[in-house]
Amino acid sequence: MNRTKRNLILLFSSLGLLLLWQGIAKSVDIPVIMPSLGPIFRALGFLAGGPSFPLNLLATILRALRSFIIIVISGTVLGLIGGRNQTVSLILKPFVTTLKATPVMSVILLAFIWFSSGSVPLFSAFLMGFPVMYLQIEHGVRQLDPNLGEMCDLYDIPPKAKLFYCALPSLAPWFVAGSKATLSMIWKVVIASEVLTVPRYGVGSRMQLAQVQLQTDVVLSWTLIAIALTALGDLFFEGVVSLVVRTRSTVQRRRVDALLKRF
Amino acid sequence: MRFSNVSKAYGGHIVFDRFSFALDPKTIMSVVGPSGGGKTTLLRLAAGLIEPDSGTVEKDEGKVSFLFQEPRLLPHVNVWANVEVTLRAFYEQEERNRIALHYLELAEMKESLHLYPHELSGGMRQRVAIARAFAHPAELMLLDEPFQSLDIRLRMHLIKAFLTLWEEERRTTIFVTHDTKEAILIGDRVLCLGDPHEPWMDEYINIPRIARDVHDPALMALEAKLFGLLTRS
Numbered sequence: 001m002n003r004t005k006r007n008l009i010l011l012f013s014s015l016g017l018l019l020l021w022q023g024i025a026k027s028v029d030i031p032v033i034m035p036s037l038g039p040i041f042r043a044l045g046f047l048a049g050g051p052s053f054p055l056n057l058l059a060t061i062l063r064a065l066r067s068f069i070i071i072v073i074s075g076t077v078l079g080l081i082g083g084r085n086q087t088v089s090l091i092l093k094p095f096v097t098t099l100k101a102t103p104v105m106s107v108i109l110l111a112f113i114w115f116s117s118g119s120v121p122l123f124s125a126f127l128m129g130f131p132v133m134y135l136q137i138e139h140g141v142r143q144l145d146p147n148l149g150e151m152c153d154l155y156d157i158p159p160k161a162k163l164f165y166c167a168l169p170s171l172a173p174w175f176v177a178g179s180k181a182t183l184s185m186i187w188k189v190v191i192a193s194e195v196l197t198v199p200r201y202g203v204g205s206r207m208q209l210a211q212v213q214l215q216t217d218v219v220l221s222w223t224l225i226a227i228a229l230t231a232l233g234d235l236f237f238e239g240v241v242s243l244v245v246r247t248r249s250t251v252q253r254r255r256v257d258a259l260l261k262r263f
Numbered sequence: 264m265r266f267s268n269v270s271k272a273y274g275g276h277i278v279f280d281r282f283s284f285a286l287d288p289k290t291i292m293s294v295v296g297p298s299g300g301g302k303t304t305l306l307r308l309a310a311g312l313i314e315p316d317s318g319t320v321e322k323d324e325g326k327v328s329f330l331f332q333e334p335r336l337l338p339h340v341n342v343w344a345n346v347e348v349t350l351r352a353f354y355e356q357e358e359r360n361r362i363a364l365h366y367l368e369l370a371e372m373k374e375s376l377h378l379y380p381h382e383l384s385g386g387m388r389q390r391v392a393i394a395r396a397f398a399h400p401a402e403l404m405l406l407d408e409p410f411q412s413l414d415i416r417l418r419m420h421l422i423k424a425f426l427t428l429w430e431e432e433r434r435t436t437i438f439v440t441h442d443t444k445e446a447i448l449i450g451d452r453v454l455c456l457g458d459p460h461e462p463w464m465d466e467y468i469n470i471p472r473i474a475r476d477v478h479d480p481a482l483m484a485l486e487a488k489l490f491g492l493l494t495r496s
Contacts (some may be wrong), residue, residue, distance in 0.1 A: 154328070156399075157348055157352070240442065248339075
């Protein structure tokens with residue numbers, strides 16, 4: 001399917017979703033339960049123009065990014081080890097399986113009992129996001145083609161070249177998929193933690209406040225912002241992947257062109 | 264290269280039992296045999312990928328290049344880099360460029376240097392693998408049915424490309440195939456495996472490769488003999 005057709009379908013399906021919302025809101029006709037699109041977007045505009053908006057947004061983004069960096073580093077390192085070493089994989093398995101099956105709210109509530117409120121989003125996001133990243137990398141390592149590894153060894157390809165030409169490019173899709181899934185999980189957990197712990201600044205805190213005051217349109221506006229954060233995260237990764245692929249292709253093509261000119 | 268009293272078994276299956284043979288330098292030895300007869304094991308022993316249970320594999324040749332059943336190209340780098348990267352341990356950049364280009368040109372891949380493996384046809388991918396095998400500074404070449412998955416026209420084309428490169432710089436070669444015609448057209452000698460103790464057949468072909476014709480009575484007789492041995496098994 002070409003790009004234009006794909007984008008058109010996405011546009012129409014998104015419009016369909018908005019129309020469905022508007023239709024239900026009109027039929028319910030109780031703004032405090034189901035506000036229509038107009039008040040939601042007005043509330044969104046009002047929020048975005050407010051003086052504390054950047055502070056709330058930044059606080060949530062920083063919490064999420066801090067968790068994300070810790071998870072990506074620890075999940076990648078342990079995933080690489082676990083993928084190659086069955087003992088490490090088995091040691092981590094109960095931990096990872098338990099975390100995968102634990103409800104997000106249980107983790108947040110327990111974290112709230114055990115730690116100060118400031119540490120709850122970080123701790124909860126780590127416990128929920130780590131298995132996602134770890135499992136992707138571990139699976140990626142196991143999917144590495146042993147035939148290619150054998151070829152590299154037989155042809156005496158130096159370790160550095162093997163890493164950059166074979167291992168890293170093969171693992172990159174798993175790393176990107178893991179990072180995307182982890183980041184979208186982190187947004188949800190961090191915002192849920194903020195709702196419960198109500199730090200001074202944060203998207204979740206504002207949502208909680210709006211919910212107490214029965215400002216459904218404001219709750220939905222913050223929700224839209226949370227959705228936008230997840231979408232921006234995905235776009236960022238897609239952009240990085242596309243940039244890396246294009247740069248790599250250009251560099252290799254230039255080398256070939258330069259070579260053909262010389263010989 | 265010399266196999267002396269080599270024994271190798273997988274579980275209860277004895278592949279080689281005090282099996283011996285010597286490889287003549289700078290010649291091609293075709294190896295045929297039934298499935299499970301030890302063709303791939305022989306190559307893996309020769310490459311040093313596995314060790315014999317007993318006996319010795321002596322190798323006068325230093326480096327080994329291997330042409331696999333499948334091309335085994337690095338999927339994330341282009342044709343050019345797929346060959347160049349295998350020379351990094353041996354040559355400086357300038358020399359690598361010259362050698363890689365030389366063999367890719369001989370393999371008729373000069374127009375496709377910037378393409379990635381997924382952009383190539385099966386035959387083109389195998390041609391890159393052939394160029395890579397020859398570019399590698401190996402004295403021993405091991406070929407594990409590298410043309411088997413290709414149609415007859417492409418197969419003959421690649422065999423021709425292979426022999427052109429081989430004649431340019433002769434290397435000691437073991438060519439494993441299940442195709443008796445291919446074995447006779449390419450090999451200076453044909454070894455038929457099947458018995459763990461000794462080859463079922465070990466014959467030299469004295470007709471120059473360039474003059475070989477599948478309709479030659481001597482070659483037809485040899486093929487019939489091989490066919491008889493392999494169908495008997």
